[in-house]
Amino acid sequence: MISPEVIEQLRAVVGPTGLLDRPQDLTLYEYDGSIDTHPPDCVVFPRSTDEVSRLTKIAAEHHLPLVGRGAGTGLSGGVIPLEGGLMIAFARMNKILEIDYENECATVQPGVVNLDITVAVQGGGYYYAPDPSSQKACTIGGNVAENAGGPHTLAYGVTTNHVLGLEVVLPDGSVVEIGGKESDLPGYDLRGLLTGSEGTMALVTKVIVRLMRAPEKVKTLLAIYETPQAAADTVAGLTSKAIIPAAIEMLDGVMLRMVEEASHAGYPLDAGAVLLIELEGLTEAVEEQLTQVVSVCEENGAREVRVAKSEAERAALWKGRKNAFGAVGRVSPTYYVQDGVVPRTRIADTLKFIYSVAEKYDLKISNIFHAGDGNMHPIILFNKHIPDELERTKKAGAEILNYCIDAGGAITGEHGVGMEKNELMPRMFKPESLEMMERLIRVFNPDRRLNPGKILPTGMGCMEVRPMTAGQKRTEW
């Protein structure tokens, strides 16, 4: 609980319409795109960096837990205020402050929606490369916190590769400028450390993002297979032929039937899997690559390869992909999306394992994922009203992530650890590495009031890491 006096101090900063503290309002801020919930005690909507700083100072003075929130589309519980307290929502800091084509960058406030950057600059022939599936809703501040990815990060990298500068507010209310339009400023790479720190070290109040030249030619094709194995073999085949498309997305049979029913994208209902492959660049390069890609698809058993002939056809293919989670929602109101990563050569056996897990726990699991970089997204469908189904879902999820770890992979490729996978962290890292993360977080956030309970396993607050249970294997490399 926050005392009425403190609420009034907060209200004085953001104005009468900039604060919510009625229970019925707070329930709207208790969840994100994952499955856990917890309400904040108060939500504030600052309009400027100065207001964020003043709010943060009030929170510090009264030892309030504090969490920043963008659009709440995250998939690992990153914005769930686990200990209640103050939530700083960036919905009113949603301005694109500057578009600077000459320096190939844009300066934006954290509440700007990812896709709105591209929309604002596409007339000038530019775009913002990281494109998470939630890009129509998710905000840039959240993208920086989670180091968001997306289909097109295969060729151009994730958020951390596209952030040139940051302005952040530390938990003590101080404002720090990091990087900027000038490259190679001396000192430690704080923007690299903070990007992907899941809101545990600082609140982002301004971001300078890199803009990229939009490609001259884009070709999108759909390769249709009888089995997921053949689709996975195609991905390996492309790599071995030195072809790196802009995106390679895979949908398995379960998934593509749900998508087709929802989006009518033109996906075949009877296929075992499809690959959605996008090539972009100069016309000559794309044409040559297209021929090569079609032949690799066919060599690996594609029964049909459809090349989108118009922008409308291309948009339809992508609509199916980007609206996939909505399509799943039509079939099952509750589902659990995972984000494990495996080396690209392990995609086929990982899929096989996922199907065996579905059978073992009697669950429906569909797969839609970034095949080009081995970033799996099994979606476990469950009904929370069936006794023990949530329990089975969590167990199935854990088995899949353990398989990814044993395959030499990782438990999250782009969604973040949050409060969803933090207890699996000791399977990825030895105690001393987890302790180091804790120490670095505390350099910025000494009492861990800022977004408590995220990334690290519970118990880490007192520098303890629970030992692994017997029989678990830790990855070594």
Added chain:
Amino acid sequence: MTAPTSPSELCDALRTCAERNSVIETGGAFSKPTMGGPIPSEAVRVTTSAMTRLLAYEPADLTISVEAGMPWRELNRILDDNNQFVPVDPAYGQTATVGGVVATDSSGPRRRRYGSARDVTIGMTFATVEGKLIQSGGMVVKNVTGLDMAKLMIGSFGTLATIATVNFKVLPKPVAVSTFVFSGDSLASIIKLRTRIIASQLQPVALDLVSGSGVADVAGAKRYRLIAEAHGNASTVTRYEKEYGEFAQAEAVDFIGLDGPAADQLWNDVREFSSSWIAAHPEGGILRVSTAPSALADTIQLCEGSSVSRAALGVTYVGCSDGEELKQQLNRLRSQGVRTLVEHASAAAKQELEQWTAPDSSLAVMQRLKNELDPQALLNPGRLFGKI
């Protein structure tokens, strides 16, 4: 000099030194002695140069893991056998170790397309003065599991911990590579060309602007040379040649295309500008100037003499012949508010100059990080340009 042969021996070496309160100078091949701030002479040297193993390489996964002491050229040789490469092209590439390249975040002309070490490193282990081996990231190309602690090590000049192993994502080599040189005596024309190229569809992987003489000479070239590299296939490279040629004609500058050994030699000269300059001018040095790319023309005009600029990025390396010139250039640039640091200089020159003007609001955070990892300030004290 201590030369551990494994990450665990490296941990032991650092811990032992720290227990004795010894100042430690860490490095790989120590190939860049003129770079960074001076370190107290009583420092104990710990080198990773005996840690040279290849730990994992799966060409089909496009990833590789090596110990920090592996020579950079050896890493390239291993990848070359599979027609792959790490697309970072640093100076001192023939002598530096992998750990040294990463610790200094050295990069080269191809940074335009491929970035620097921070963009290609997917995992790392590093040893702390407490003797602990810390892991960040892993062996997959996309990974947000835990803090990206490797970023903190990249470019830290070994002042926080010592890099023990590094994992990279690698790329297949391009099918066709070609180099184009624009040269002219008018800086304005060359800058217009640069802007046109950057805004065009024909994106180069490298775009450097070389001014003055003494480095990267091309027969018959004029005062300013804009050098571009294109990666693609045979037909795209042909298109680059045709359209870049038209760009050159519009600005009335000379234009030639280069391939094979001539192109390799030119890029080698550009890449090694700093190392060749400091070898030829041991009393002089190299200034590193950071400006917004749009301010490049002003910067080059301010810097008299020889320089190489990453023309799309706005970073310029300026050669100074002696200590006096170094001081004058530095003062001139800083008095104009241009962010400038002394990247290479002799020990004597470094004593007299402020190598690095502090970043305003973030220095305190950097010092807190240093304090957390190395509270006794034993690791490479002063090397991060004399401040950390």
